[in-house]
Amino acid sequence: MNLIEELRWRGMIQDIMPGTEEQLSKEMTKGYVGFDPTADSLHIGSLVPILLLVHLQKAGHKPLALVGGATGMVGDPSGKSEERNLLSEEILRFNQEGIRKQLEKFLDFNCGERSAEMVNNYDWFKEMTFLHFIRDVGKHITVNYMMAKDSVKKRIEGDTGMSFTEFTYQLVQGYDFYWLYENKKCKLQMGGSDQWGNIVTGTELIRRKAGGEAFAFTCPLITKADGGKFGKTEKGNVWLDPQKTSPYQFYQFWLNAGDEDAEKWIKIFTFLSQSEVADILAAHKKDAGQRLLQKRLAREITVFVHGREEYEKAIVTTQKLFSNQDAPAESLSIEDLEEMEGVIKSDFAKERILTGIDIVSFLAETGIFSSKGDARKTVQGGGVSINRKKVENEKLKVDSSLLLHGQYILVQKGKKNYFLVKTI
RNA sequence: GGGCAAGUAGCCAAGUGGCCAACGGCAACAGACUGUAAAUCUGUCCUCUUCGGAGUUCGGUGGUUCGAAUCCAUCCUUGCCCA
Numbered sequence: 220m221n222l223i224e225e226l227r228w229r230g231m232i233q234d235i236m237p238g239t240e241e242q243l244s245k246e247m248t249k250g251y252v253g254f255d256p257t258a259d260s261l262h263i264g265s266l267v268p269i270l271l272l273v274h275l276q277k278a279g280h281k282p283l284a285l286v287g288g289a290t291g292m293v294g295d296p297s298g299k300s301e302e303r304n305l306l307s308e309e310i311l312r313f314n315q316e317g318i319r320k321q322l323e324k325f326l327d328f329n330c331g332e333r334s335a336e337m338v339n340n341y342d343w344f345k346e347m348t349f350l351h352f353i354r355d356v357g358k359h360i361t362v363n364y365m366m367a368k369d370s371v372k373k374r375i376e377g378d379t380g381m382s383f384t385e386f387t388y389q390l391v392q393g394y395d396f397y398w399l400y401e402n403k404k405c406k407l408q409m410g411g412s413d414q415w416g417n418i419v420t421g422t423e424l425i426r427r428k429a430g431g432e433a434f435a436f437t438c439p440l441i442t443k444a445d446g447g448k449f450g451k452t453e454k455g456n457v458w459l460d461p462q463k464t465s466p467y468q469f470y471q472f473w474l475n476a477g478d479e480d481a482e483k484w485i486k487i488f489t490f491l492s493q494s495e496v497a498d499i500l501a502a503h504k505k506d507a508g509q510r511l512l513q514k515r516l517a518r519e520i521t522v523f524v525h526g527r528e529e530y531e532k533a534i535v536t537t538q539k540l541f542s543n544q545d546a547p548a549e550s551l552s553i554e555d556l557e558e559m560e561g562v563i564k565s566d567f568a569k570e571r572i573l574t575g576i577d578i579v580s581f582l583a584e585t586g587i588f589s590s591k592g593d594a595r596k597t598v599q600g601g602g603v604s605i606n607r608k609k610v611e612n613e614k615l616k617v618d619s620s621l622l623l624h625g626q627y628i629l630v631q632k633g634k635k636n637y638f639l640v641k642t643i
Numbered sequence: 644g645g646g647c648a649a650g651u652a653g654c655c656a657a658g659u660g661g662c663c664a665a666c667g668g669c670a671a672c673a674g675a676c677u678g679u680a681a682a683u684c685u686g687u688c689c690u691c692u693u694c695g696g697a698g699u700u701c702g703g704u705g706g707u708u709c710g711a712a713u714c715c716a717u718c719c720u721u722g723c724c725c726a
Contacts, residue, residue, distance in 0.1 A: 444681075445681070445682090471679080474679070474680095475679065475680070476680075477680050477681050478678095478680065478681065479680095479681075480680090480681090481680085506678095507678070507680085508677085508678045508680095509678080510678055510679085510680070513678090513679095513680075537679085540679090541679055590690080590691065590692085591691080591692070591693095592690085592691065592692055592694085593687095593691095595692090595694080596673085596686090596687060596688095597672085597673060597687085599686090599687095600672095600673050600674055600685095600686060600687070601673075601674055601675090601686095602672085602673040602674065602687095603673095632672095632673085633672075633673060633674090634673090634679065635679060
């Protein structure tokens with residue numbers, strides 16, 4: 220199976236330029252994807268472009284990761300309804316470093332001629348003068364062409380308008396492709412389907428300015444069946460950086476996927492073969508309650524991103540927190556409590572417990588809730604458990620009888636948010 | 644520079660002198676049902692609260708009024724049109 224066929228059954232191809240498949244089977248091809256340095260870590264949304272590069276490398280081609288230092292300073296209008304804030308050079312440089320470190324985990328940067336490579340478009344744009352740009356780049360593309368782009372049209376017809384800076388974005392990005400074509404012999408660009416317009420501007424520029432031929436394909440944007448935003452949880456973005464999103468939370472994110480989503484995602488986010496996926500789906504359909512599909516999905520991705528060891532830790536924590544829902548909290552050892560990851564820990568003065576404190580004040584003062592009113596409302600709604608027992612009465616006194624091992628209290632806010640309060 | 648329109652909670656969006664902490668929708672959080680899903684139903688959703696209330700909001704500032712998101716002035720921002 221060649222690269223395109225492979226990606227196609229995985230549902231990773233949205234648009235593809237004619238001739239791309241032939242080019243890929245003809246010779247070792249360099250292909251690139253652009254990454255946006257607006258944050259210092261990549262989140263799981265960027266996992267898709269990363270996977271495109273990984274697949275490319277596996278298929279015997281050379282991946283380039285372009286960090287949009289220059290374009291990040293401008294802001295892409297695609298899919299945005301509003302003008303973006305501009306970032307300073309310093310922040311962009313810092314973010315670029317973070318991204319680089321993460322990419323190194325997924326791509327092989329040291330395997331001969333197919334080694335992955337990282338480039339930053341700031342490097343060729345910082346020297347570029349305005350005159351140079353409008354003469355050598357702008358000259359080749361008509362405004363009519365640029366205006367016809369969906370991303371531009373929407374903004375012009377909408378009621379927010381669009382600055383010249385953003386309008387120029389597609390040219391700047393298109394020039395990236397041209398530059399890589401000329402200087403690195405890069406003939407392929409990949410990206411999310413929202414990038415299609417910008418990518419085509421690039422191939423157009425290559426055709427007109429260099430008389431060359433370049434190729435491209437895009438991957439559909441990842442969506443959720445319920446229309447929600449992919450990659451967001453209660454706590455915000457799901458990041459690839461374990462400092463920002465712990466491996467446990469990362470694992471949980473995938474484990475919580477809906478059936479419909481998981482079925483799509485397992486093809487996109489894992490390297491399982493077509494027959495393996497078919498087997499898993501069949502097994503899942505037989506007994507959906509087992510959630511074999513989600514478990515496998517979560518396992519594959521967590522191992523891929525964080526490694527086997529972290530995955531196993533996440534599993535252990537998961538089992539402790541969820542598998543024996545009915546087991547009394549007293550059965551957990553001190554080690555279990557201390558080592559559970561994904562549990563937010565806080566300290567609390569022991570005297571307050573010994574003298575007894577009402578549940579509402581306790582929840583507010585430990586920071587589990589931001590205010591007493593908030594805590595009270597959730598308790599009234601049945602949303603708080605202490606040591607795995609639902610708090611039925613908001614007048615409950617918290618005292619030493621609730622301490623596990625003489626010093627811990629395990630608090631649950633909802634079903635999935637655990638807090639461990641340690642008295643000192 | 645001139646003309647017109649608009650700015651309301653995280654977002655969309657009603658409200659055009661008191662009944663307004665402000666209809667409705669989305670998002671979010673919690674509960675029930677489940678499979679730590681989805682769908683559905685219920686509750687919460689400006690801040691604090693001793694759950695009785697209290698305090699701060701409707702682009703900013705000043706004003707009119709017993710009383711303003713609502714009227715007036717002025718400034719700021721955005722869009723459209725003209726120069």
